[in-house]
Amino acid sequence: MSPLIFFASAPRNMGSLVAEELIKLGMRDATETRGGARFSGTLEDAYRACLWSRVANRILLPLTQSTVSGPDELYEAAREIHWEDHLTPESTFAIQFDGTLSGINHKHFAVLRVKDAIADRFAERFGRRPSVDPDDPDLRIHVFGHQDTAGISIDLSGQSLHLRGYREEGSAAPLKENLAAALLLRAGWPEIAAEGGALLDPMCGSGTLVIEGALIAADIAPGYMRQRFGFQGWSQHDEPTWQRLRDEARIRRDAGLGRLGSLRGYDLSSEAVRVSLHNLERAGLAGLAHFERRELTDCRPGRPEDEGLLIVNPPYGERLGDKGELPELYGRLGSVLKERFVGWRASIFTADPELGKCMGLRAQRMHSLYNGPIECRLLHFKVEPRYFVSNQPRPLPLEERSPGAKMLANRINKNLKALRKWQRDEDVSCLRVYDADLPEYALAVDIYEGEKRWVHVQEYAAPANVDPKRARHRLREALGLIPEVLEVPGEQVHFKVRRPQKGSSQYERLAETRHFHQVSEGGHRFLVNFEDYLDTGLFLDHRDVRRLIGTLAPGKRFLNLFGYTGTASVYAAKAGAVSTTTVDMSRTYLEWAASNLMLNKIQGEEHELVQADCLRWLDMMNGRRRFDLIFLDPPSFSTSKRMFGTLDIQRDHVGLIQSAMRLLEPGGDLIFSNNLRRFRIDLAGLSPLRVADISAETLPRDFARNPRIHNCWRIRRPES
Known part of the structure; x- marks a missing residue:
């Protein structure tokens, strides 16, 4: 016997949850659709869904789906159904209509035409017709209309499944x-x-x-406490199967x-x-x-x-x-x-x-x-x-600070003084002023200048041998003095904890404030966000990499893989690239990239944003697209469900670079970068490509205290 097709209706935005639930109940092919989830199986599967679904509204057995343009066609579609397989002339039934149908202005009229179709079919075959009982029918029939399509189903659940049977009274505005x-x-x-x-x-x-x-x-x-389900008045009800499921429950x-x-x-x-x-x-x-x-x-x-x-x-x-x-x-x-x-x-x-x-x-x-x-x-x-907001943990008052806190303040001031002339000469407005210079204060402190000055503080996760209470005390000291030293109000200091990346953690959203601020770099303008993600949208250690791309980009077709917020694409486009293509799997980051392009008055179809898994996209584009300049800056690890496969940059970098090189024109440049501090490039595996380590020359002055902050290579084909 071929499986039956069922539909589990669900409240809005809960279709995926119902599908997950049905799969766990054994309906392996359950799939989210508009308004719920569709699944196939036996009658026992439908009974199990009625009994065990915590999220669904109804479990429906579709009988027909027809194109209708008015009430007469709805009547004919309903009359063609073999209602005698589902009801007897002595049964009672009720009809519920949801949605809208072309040519039918009132739900009551649609219900009336389906009722007439059922009654007329029974009268023609048996000389008697079942009665309508809107309150307690033997069988409920569900009609759903969408534009010119009408679906007619048996409602196996009866009353909505949210009615468990335990709630007689509710407080004001109760949750279903x-x-x-x-x-x-x-x-x-x-x-x-x-x-x-x-x-x-x-x-x-x-x-x-x-x-x-x-x-x-x-x-x-x-559903264990419910006294009745819709299938119990249905002619095809299987009572032994139902009792077995009840006993199991x-x-x-x-x-x-x-x-x-x-x-x-x-x-x-x-x-x-x-x-x-x-x-x-x-x-x-x-x-x-x-x-x-x-x-x-x-x-x-x-x-x-x-x-x-x-x-x-x-x-x-x-x-x-x-x-x-x-x-x-x-x-x-x-x-x-x-x-x-x-x-x-x-x-x-x-x-x-x-x-x-x-x-x-x-x-x-x-x-x-x-x-x-x-x-x-x-x-x-x-x-x-x-995860407490920027003013948390609360800073220590001045009188409670230790000599170590004074050392921290002195070091930040010393760094600012050493960077001042370079910052002015290079027109740098966003920079790192402290990077765990003192082991006791394992922080990175960045300044972002825009319409205001913001400070982004990241605490490196402490080793297991560090006393958490002492680390906490030092952190509170630091958060108390940083606003004073950098002359910013406390609310303009944003604090996060940076931990080693695992799986897809580098993409994890921390919040959804959508608070964006405009900053400048090298004559370009970018949007940054200090609250929603671990990173702000502008990698400061890549400042010189972006400048290199700008130097190489004039007249070139530029490809930005794992493009993030599109900052490299902005540099290439403003420098005169004939086209830019930015590829990233995240729609959020591509929308951010689009905003950065618009902010810099970069428009036109030659500046393309592609939402795709870069691994899959490279395979698809092999031989179909060519570029003169490619920037490849992948995450260290990624295990996103949307990816073609997992990515471990140490394990996979040779294959990834070779895939990108297949899109590179002869004489072109591929700039490969990553932030995995223990990364070792496999030069033998990349032979005979010409691989030049440019990590040192692309390391900005404000990151010189930590030279392993990033790795960068310029890769070209061997000269023929």
Whole structure:
């Protein structure tokens, strides 16, 4: 028997989550589509999806999909369906219509024409027709319209799957159960729960997040408490299969209840706590989670040793809360997290990401989801001091600073004085003024001059043998004196921790402020961002590499591989390159590159931006494109899922360079650069290419204290 095709409808922006969920349930071919996910399988698979999907709204069995231009064609399409295979004349049914259809102005009219088609087919064949029962039908039929296409399906779920059966009452503006489950899944709660982590919601409302968290942690099927599904009144229902799945779910539930850890919900409202406890009891989880009335300022872990996930849907001014009071509320939430939940993960669901900035924490990532019609963001945080915003950790006051701090101040001043004439003569406005010159203060300090002066401070991750408390103390000293020495307000100092790159970590977004600032370099203008990524968008150590490219570029066709924010392309274009092609896998970086090009009045189709995996693009372009000048500046490591393969620059550089050289015209130049400090170029593997090490001559004066900051070679074909 060939597999059946099913469709799992889902709330907006949750189709990929449903597809992932179905794959884990055994539906290996589940694929995200508009409005949900499509999958194939047996009737048992559909029953399993109804019982176990935490995110889907409905599980539909499509019967037909037809092109219709009006109500009569919809009627004919519906009448052609063998309804006698799904209903009896004694059955009742209801029809739900979603979407829009060309030629049909009212949903009720579409429902009426499908109802007439079913009734007429039964009357013609049996002389009797089933009845309509909109409230409690034996079978629900779903019609979906999009432009001139109508799909008609059996609704196997019946009522929406978000209705688990445990919630009778809700507090104001409650989250739907499947949205709450989606937030927990996106926040990584299943993995945290499996490791014994705690769950806490400090504004729990009707308790939905905590209860859904308990269902996930205890491996309880979300549909286990429902009294009825749509397929149970369907003529083809397989009761033995359904009972077997129910028995399996009961066994898993009984085993899982013993694994529950600490689950807590707090709320300012006594009524909300009462509703939460009632819903917990209806879910069969009485006594297995804790709810109590508690102010946000009194929020703390249940036990001092607890760590896990704090997740909250605070008011955001759309339904609850005075918008004028919300910044202060989010500020208090951030303070509570930083004071009492260090080591935890936190996820905040809000319709106003700007409010998230009031928390004083840098978001690691975010997801876009909808709460009904309201577009919201789920912001994810690691509650660790290194992710506290620029004024964190708090600087030490002057009287608490050590003699070492004075040495640091003296060294920065000494470096500034030594660089002053060079900086003026070379017209350098963005430069490095300190780079771990004193081992006790393992920082890199960069100045960026634009409409204001900004300072970008990066702490190198300390070795394991360094006492974290002493390192923390020295960091606070440094962050207290750097604004004074460099004469900038504290809010213009941005702090990050730089760790060795692993996998795709060099691309990890730290936040999404989209705060860009304009700076200049060598007569060019660039946009930098100090908050959203580890790097700012302008590699200062490549300043002289960019100048070299500008020197070589006039009249050349320039290719910028792993092009990042397009700064090298700007240099080439402004110097007179006849064309530039910038290739990068990141749409964000290419949009940034486009802004940099526009900022420098570089326009025209000859300046091309290509979103692609550079490895795959080089294979595709072999023999099809030629360039006179190529800049190849790959990351040290990359394991992005969008890549053709993984990239380890030490392992793969020979093949990568050879692939790029196949696109280089005779007599052309390839500039190859990377920042892997232990990198060793394989000259034998690159033979007979002419490889000249230009690392020293492309090392800017302000980086001379750390000559291994980058590697650079000029590569040409051998002369014939």
